[in-house]
Amino acid sequence: MSKTNTNQPSPKNILSWFNPIGKQTGGLAFILNRVTAIGLTLYLYVHLIVLGQLANGPEAYDGFVSLMNHPIIIFGELLIVAAGIMHGLNGVRIILTTFGIGVTHQKLQFYILMGIALIVILIFAVRMFNA
Amino acid sequence: MSDIKWNITLKIYRQKENEPSHYQDFFIEVDPDEYVLDAIERVWAFQDRTLVFRHACHHSTCGACGMRVDGVEKLTCITSIRSVTKDGATLKVEPLRNFPVVSDLAVNMGSLYARMETVKARSILPITEAEIETPKSEWNNTDDQYIRLSDCIECGLCISACPSAATSPTYLGPAVLAGAQANGNPIDPSLVKLLDSEDGLWRCHSAFECTAVCPSNVDPGRRIMNLRTQVISDNFHKLFHKTQGKTDE
Numbered sequence: 001m002s003k004t005n006t007n008q009p010s011p012k013n014i015l016s017w018f019n020p021i022g023k024q025t026g027g028l029a030f031i032l033n034r035v036t037a038i039g040l041t042l043y044l045y046v047h048l049i050v051l052g053q054l055a056n057g058p059e060a061y062d063g064f065v066s067l068m069n070h071p072i073i074i075f076g077e078l079l080i081v082a083a084g085i086m087h088g089l090n091g092v093r094i095i096l097t098t099f100g101i102g103v104t105h106q107k108l109q110f111y112i113l114m115g116i117a118l119i120v121i122l123i124f125a126v127r128m129f130n131a
Numbered sequence: 132m133s134d135i136k137w138n139i140t141l142k143i144y145r146q147k148e149n150e151p152s153h154y155q156d157f158f159i160e161v162d163p164d165e166y167v168l169d170a171i172e173r174v175w176a177f178q179d180r181t182l183v184f185r186h187a188c189h190h191s192t193c194g195a196c197g198m199r200v201d202g203v204e205k206l207t208c209i210t211s212i213r214s215v216t217k218d219g220a221t222l223k224v225e226p227l228r229n230f231p232v233v234s235d236l237a238v239n240m241g242s243l244y245a246r247m248e249t250v251k252a253r254s255i256l257p258i259t260e261a262e263i264e265t266p267k268s269e270w271n272n273t274d275d276q277y278i279r280l281s282d283c284i285e286c287g288l289c290i291s292a293c294p295s296a297a298t299s300p301t302y303l304g305p306a307v308l309a310g311a312q313a314n315g316n317p318i319d320p321s322l323v324k325l326l327d328s329e330d331g332l333w334r335c336h337s338a339f340e341c342t343a344v345c346p347s348n349v350d351p352g353r354r355i356m357n358l359r360t361q362v363i364s365d366n367f368h369k370l371f372h373k374t375q376g377k378t379d380e
Contacts, residue, residue, distance in 0.1 A: 007232045009300040016228075017294050022202030026339030026352070030294055033336075094337045100264075100360035103353045106339055 025107040029090055036087035043080045074128055081128075082121045089113040137163050137218040141170060143182065144225040146232050154223070155179075163213035167205065168196050170212060171224065171236070183234035191346055194286030198236055199225040204288040204344040227291035229304075240287050246303055247285060250322055252310025254281050263312070263350065263357055282349045283310060289341035289351050295334050302334040305341035305351035312354035318361055327362045 018031055053061040067073060093109045096102055102109050138160055146152040157174045168186055175182045187193040191209045198207050200215050201223050216222045230238035258277045289305035290296045296304045303311075308331065311322055318326060326332050335355050342352035 007226065007228060007230065007238065009229045009297055009302070011298050013297040016297050022199070022204075023338075024340060024343040026337065026343060027292075027294070030336060030338035030340075097337055097356050098359050099363070100356055103356045104350075106337075106352075 025110055029093070029110050033087060033090050033094075036083040036090075039079065039083040040087060043083075071129075078121070078125055078128055081124045082117070085117045085120050085124075086114065089117050133162060133164055135163060136160050137212070139170070139212065139216055139219070140221040141174060142221050142223045143171070143174070143236065144223075145182075145235050147181075147234055152232075156221075161212050163211070163218070165212055166208055167198075167200055167210045167212060167215065167222070167224065168207035170222075171207065182236075184236035185238075192284060194284035194347075197227050197286040197288045197291070199223075199227060199291065204292045206286060206288070206346045209346065227287050229290050229293070229296045230287060238287070240285070243285060243287050243290060243304065243306060246307040247310050250303070250307055250311035250325070251314060251319065252281070252283070252307070253313065255279070256281055256313065263353055264316075281310075281313060282347045283313070284347050286346065288344045288346060289349075292340040292344040293335075294338050294340065295336050299330065299334055301330045303331055305335070305355065306349075308332060308335070308358060309341075309349050309351035309354040312358045316357070316361055317365070318358065323362070323365075326358060327366075332359050332362060 017034055020028060020031055023031065050064065053064045068077075090110070090113065093106065093113055096109065097106050138158065141157045141159060142154045143157060144152060145155045157178055159170055159173060159178075161170050161173075168189065171182070171184055172186070175184070184196070184198070186196040186208065188195070189208045191206050194206070196207045197204060199205070200207065200210055202225075203215075204227065205215070207224075212222070224236065226232050226236045226238045230240055230242070233239050255278050258279050283306060285306060287306065289309075293302075293305050296302050303325070308326070311318070311326055314322070332355060335352075337352075337356075339352040341355075342350050345351060
């Protein structure tokens with residue numbers, strides 16, 4: 001038994017935004033945009049924390065930055081790059097459809113843009129892990 | 132119809148007034164080429180007469196039997212069992228989202244009907260208005276004698292599928308915006324303020340789930356984007372004329 005249903009619109013339903021069950025291409029793009037946006041926002045705070053190390057002097061900052069060469073950290077940075085690219089290109093699709101461009105081909109737009117995103121992410125991955 | 136029989140389990144959402152919701156399993160033998168609504172009706176007829184659901188026409192015209200079938204909004208009268216499940220499987224049937232549940236699978240769609248009236252959505256229109264992007268100035272008046280029913284059957288599937296409608300009680304919703312768009316280009320001046328607002332066109336976040344689930348080819352997503360284009364264009368024109376007026380002064 002669950003509690004009495006809340007089948008009505010409410011801001012409390014926001015977690016339903018992230019449920020991929022039953023979603024189709026546009027809905028999955030919607031989820032992707034939100035997940036990447038949250039990831040980028042969280043990264044902003046991490047970035048500020050890293051920059052905050054400057055206040056503790058050059059040694060503290062250099063020591064912290066040397067951690068950035070760890071493969072896990074590089075992978076994390078790659079996720080940030082991937083999030084930025086996918087969010088940006090998905091945003092292009094939304095701008096185009098909002099201006100009435102290619103609305104009937106919005107799925108195709110998504111597939112093409114995500115294809116481009118994948119290629120760019122792979123290029124970044126190769127360069128970052130070989131640097 | 133075929134002679135093949137499948138045994139499936141219908142996992143149906145149950146809720147009565149002031150009682151907690153739960154799912155109830157019903158084991159049933161079906162012809163896979165029957166429709167989901169047929170199976171639900173058989174459960175009601177032979178297993179549980181307290182099961183409440185909406186239906187009327189059985190041919191996708193009335194829009195009454197909209198439900199969620201395995202998480203996807205469907206008109207159950209035209210959704211074949213074969214297309215959504217397999218022999219021996221469980222099929223989950225739930226009421227539409229974003230409408231208050233009256234009982235079990237029946238929801239109160241009063242908010243949708245009221246909003247459709249607010250935007251002056253029409254149920255009958257001249258055939259020339261069928262083209263989504265054709266402005267009024269290009270409508271062929273001689274065709275006005277040929278009228279047709281609006282594509283929208285007000286089934287509410289689009290509102291159930293829309294993620295923005297799930298979190299905003301005041302959002303007009305895809306069907307309503309599509310109804311406003313069907314009034315023609317340019318937008319009815321009395322509706323501009325309502326449509327060009329936070330709870331109007333700009334609440335849509337382009338998930339296009341409305342278009343994906345629409346059983347009647349209304350394409351609400353495309354209509355919303357068309358309204359946006361019109362509003363953006365009008366606002367640019369107003370801005371330009373205001374700027375020009377100031378320059379002239």
